[in-house]
Amino acid sequence: MLFALSDADAAGNIREASDLAYDMLKEYTSAEKCDNLTVIGFLKGESDYTLMLDAHIDQIAMTVTNIDDNGFLTVAKAGGIDIRALPSRRVTVHGREKVTAVFCATPPHLARKGVKYTDISEIKLDTALGERAKDIISVGDLVTFSAKPQMLKGSRVTGRSFDDRAAVACLIETAKRLSGKKLPFNVAFVLSDGEELGLRGTRTAAFKINPDEAVAVDVSFGDGIGIADTDCKKLGKGGMIGISPALDRGISNKLISIAKEKNIPYQTEVMGASTGTDADMIAVTREGVRACTLSIPLRNMHTEVEILDIKDLEAVCELLCEYILAGGVKDD
Amino acid sequence: MTELISALCNIDGTSGDEIAVRDFIISEIDGFCEWKTDALGNIIAFKKGKKPSAKKLMIDAHMDEVGLIITDVTAEGFLKFKTVGGIDISAIMFRRVLINGETAGVICGKPIHLIDKKEAEKPPAADSLYIDIGAGSKSEAEDYVNPGDRAVICGEFTVSNGNMISKALDDRIGCAILIKLIKVDSEYDFYASFSVQEEIGLRGAKTAAYAIDPECALILEGTTAADIAGTDEGLTVCNLGKGPAVSFMDNSTAYDRKFYNAALKSGILCQPKRAVAGGNNAGAVHLTRGGVRTLAISVPCRYIHSSASIANINDCENAYELARYMLNGICGGEIE
Known part of the structure; x- marks a missing residue:
């Protein structure tokens, strides 16, 4: 499921991953396609109280801003991308047809003084189409990474758009496990749009659902060489339960106590202020919503070679199911 | 041809x-x-x-x-490497590699969110990068890879508009x-x-x-x-x-x-x-x-x-x- 979701794209007007997630979610919930890319699934429970689970469906991308006569494109970022890693990278341009293109690398005889990376507009994208490029590609077309997901050793996998398709996969799996069960309250599964552009899609979805509490499932920094222990958590040690002044501490505590009680691996992620996830936005919807984050440790975030541990996805699904069946913070 | x-x-x-x-x-x-x-x-x-x-x-x-040669395996199970032949850092950052023609890996670095603006303008030092093959420890990694093993940056052959990309x-x-x-x-x-x-x-x-x-x-x-x-x-x-x-x-x-x-x-x-x-x-x-x-x-x-x-x-x-x-x-x- 994760591989299929990773290998489909969703950004701007490209709906592949949205459509795929909708087809999966409607097997287990009453699902609907909403504005832009957003998909919402709903499971009815035994009270009017509603818990919203959120994972964003959109991914980082780039967009074409200019096409020259020789088939070289200028692009703008739509989401945080390390431009130092772009030269000689293959990407997909979603034009009238999909085109494989390569970011220009400074040739060695011109790179002697060293290359400075300041703006993505300085790194042109080579379509190798020459003047034909203008027939196939238009300004505004989206550009996405193209690496296919792949198994690594142990329980690790690599691929693109695991941010946040890994969480989308967790939500669909959670819906599957809860489907047909007696639930203490309603559960809305929101696969939201526009997170990478500033938490946009979840705002309207949260307004529409008007939930009593919410858990945003996202990715956060996994460990690696040169990354301070305080900035990351270990892959394979469970989901990261968010604790932050902007989050509801009651939910954090309940998630922790359920994880302990049920022996589900977990880690905590303490943040100083806002979390940078959809939880920030959901919390300030309408009259306010109790919100928390549950994050999957991820290496190489915002690249096409993100790495995660499947064990962490399992831990997140288990924790979400047990938390919901235990009634969340409904009675707290 | x-x-x-x-x-x-x-x-x-x-x-x-x-x-x-x-x-x-x-x-x-x-x-x-x-x-x-x-x-x-x-x-x-x-x-x-x-x-x-x-x-x-x-x-x-x-x-x-050109390619890479594995030089060391760290306690965490990451692989250190050196380049073989002239390769630009940008051509190896966040790339998929294949070691000994069979073990898949990824060249890892710091994610963009954890890098300050000044640092983001220069390519990182080659020795700050490392390969992750999914192993959780040195001994697990050594089941598959040893110092001296070779790696290439993956780049499958494709044809587009009369050109070859590879x-x-x-x-x-x-x-x-x-x-x-x-x-x-x-x-x-x-x-x-x-x-x-x-x-x-x-x-x-x-x-x-x-x-x-x-x-x-x-x-x-x-x-x-x-x-x-x-x-x-x-x-x-x-x-x-x-x-x-x-x-x-x-x-x-x-x-x-x-x-x-x-x-x-x-x-x-x-x-x-x-x-x-x-x-x-x-x-x-x-x-x-x-x-x-x-x-x-x-x-x-x-x-x-x-x-x-x-x-x-x-x-x-x-x-x-x-x-x-x-x-x-x-x-x-x-x-x-």
Whole structure:
């Protein structure tokens, strides 16, 4: 499921991953396609109280801003991308047809003084189409990474758009496990749009659902060489339960106590202020919503070679199911 | 020829570890020539032609490609590495690699969110990068990989709009042209070397040329094409689609002027290499023993030494035609 979701794209007007997630979610919930890319699934429970689970469906991308006569494109970022890693990278341009293109690398005889990376507009994208490029590609077309997901050793996998398709996969799996069960309250599964552009899609979805509490499932920094222990958590040690002044501490505590009680691996992620996830936005919807984050440790975030541990996805699904069946913070 | 180049590019063979490429080439040329391998791993071949040659000619293409060598395994199970041959940091950051042709890995670094603005303007130090194969510990990693093992940056061969996009185009294109020259009937006798270790200092060609002891040599290569957006006209070196580049001089060789002029007057689409930059096996070959008259025929490659080099299919065909023209001209005595 994760591989299929990773290998489909969703950004701007490209709906592949949205459509795929909708087809999966409607097997287990009453699902609907909403504005832009957003998909919402709903499971009815035994009270009017509603818990919203959120994972964003959109991914980082780039967009074409200019096409020259020789088939070289200028692009703008739509989401945080390390431009130092772009030269000689293959990407997909979603034009009238999909085109494989390569970011220009400074040739060695011109790179002697060293290359400075300041703006993505300085790194042109080579379509190798020459003047034909203008027939196939238009300004505004989206550009996405193209690496296919792949198994690594142990329980690790690599691929693109695991941010946040890994969480989308967790939500669909959670819906599957809860489907047909007696639930203490309603559960809305929101696969939201526009997170990478500033938490946009979840705002309207949260307004529409008007939930009593919410858990945003996202990715956060996994460990690696040169990354301070305080900035990351270990892959394979469970989901990261968010604790932050902007989050509801009651939910954090309940998630922790359920994880302990049920022996589900977990880690905590303490943040100083806002979390940078959809939880920030959901919390300030309408009259306010109790919100928390549950994050999957991820290496190489915002690249096409993100790495995660499947064990962490399992831990997140288990924790979400047990938390919901235990009634969340409904009675707290 | 595209199919042959594709097959060659998809084989991994970093400098000093060209065995898989060598085996493939031998399977192609066996029966079409006499061949042997030498102590370093070069293939040295003799192609019998219909007539003896006026001059003893050697045609060279190198089998190796740039890549990585694993140097250490950390306690966490990450792999440290060094580059083999000249590779830009941006060409290895956040890339997929294949180790020993079988173990998949990823070159990891700090995510963009954890880097300050100043740091983000410069490429990171090569030694801050490391490979993750999914192992959770040193001992788990060592079940699959050990120091000294080789890796390539993955870059599958694809064709788009008459161009090839792939890793290792430098110099599997040259290998493909040379294989093709050997497999067709030749008017004249000639020698061929498929050489090792070009990318780490033209080492294989040195011993191959010594062994063959030629009077003249043709080097089949890939060279930098800087005909990309933002490059001044005067710095483009050569252009895709305008035929192979022939050099008058580069960082390692002043080429034979008569050969250079003959190539440009051949009537086959080709272009002068408009820069004194780069270098290739000619640097080793032309200084062999008492000296060898040498010409390089280079197919223009954008983003050379990366996993997504781009070269034009027609340029490869024209490079083959030009190599054949020079072979017949030199061996037949028409090119003085």
